[in-house]
Amino acid sequence: MSALGKYAPAVARAALAAAFAGALAGCGEPAARNTGVYLLLDTSGTYSEELDKAEQIINYTLARLDALDSFAVARIDTGSFSEKDIVAKVTLDDRPSTANMQKRQFSDSIGGFLDGMRPAPYTDITGGLLQAVEFLNEKQPGRKTIFIFSDLKEDLEEGYVRDVTVPLDGFEVVALNVTKLRSDNIDPREYLDRLETWRKRVESEGGTWRVINDLDRLEALLRPI
Numbered sequence: 001m002s003a004l005g006k007y008a009p010a011v012a013r014a015a016l017a018a019a020f021a022g023a024l025a026g027c028g029e030p031a032a033r034n035t036g037v038y039l040l041l042d043t044s045g046t047y048s049e050e051l052d053k054a055e056q057i058i059n060y061t062l063a064r065l066d067a068l069d070s071f072a073v074a075r076i077d078t079g080s081f082s083e084k085d086i087v088a089k090v091t092l093d094d095r096p097s098t099a100n101m102q103k104r105q106f107s108d109s110i111g112g113f114l115d116g117m118r119p120a121p122y123t124d125i126t127g128g129l130l131q132a133v134e135f136l137n138e139k140q141p142g143r144k145t146i147f148i149f150s151d152l153k154e155d156l157e158e159g160y161v162r163d164v165t166v167p168l169d170g171f172e173v174v175a176l177n178v179t180k181l182r183s184d185n186i187d188p189r190e191y192l193d194r195l196e197t198w199r200k201r202v203e204s205e206g207g208t209w210r211v212i213n214d215l216d217r218l219e220a221l222l223r224p225i
Contacts, residue, residue, distance in 0.1 A: 035141055124162065133171065149177055176215070
């Protein structure tokens with residue numbers, strides 16, 4: 001047998017392995033199909049009376065989430081760029097019985113928080129967004145959604161700096177139940193300007209923006225991937 005014939009099977013196996021590796025590299029990693037949701041709750045004095053509606057949204061979202069989806073709820077208060085403001089968080093198990101237990105525990109945690117919640121004197125929405133981005137990026141879901149349950153009136157305590165870029169590329173930001181303040185009734189331009197300012201900010205930082213004020217149409221909350 002010639003030297004070439006002797007090594008032909010090994011060469012063939014090496015060529016096949018190289019071709020298989022190349023095919024895998026070409027395909028890349030499969031895209032993640034799970035969902036990550038982070039809901040920010042405005043707990044300021046001007047908005048705290050609206051929080052009963054938030055429980056309805058949270059429970060609806062929980063019911064829509066599936067195995068390996070992640071969900072967190074955090075309060076917006078004086079300084080919201082903190083893990084301490086996360087009220088409840090979960091990544092659902094792939095076993096239905098365990099996932100259902102996780103959902104019940106999550107819902108109970110939210111109920112307890114809302115029952116004992118005290119209004120915050122200031123409203124740091126930007127800090128909450130930064131914390132939401134950090135949390136969801138760590139989870140690496142296929143879809144990243146941030147809900148903001150707020151009147152969108154940011155009111156920072158003196159000394160807090162929030163003139164920063166929030167990296168929202170790949171995020172959907174949905175403002176929920178954007179109520180009108182007393183001053184908005186006097187001058188509606190304040191309300192419209194507030195919505196437009198947040199829309200421009202989110203879109204300029206790479207995100208998509210929606211507003212849902214009709215809470216009777218919750219099916220619009222989570223769009224299919």
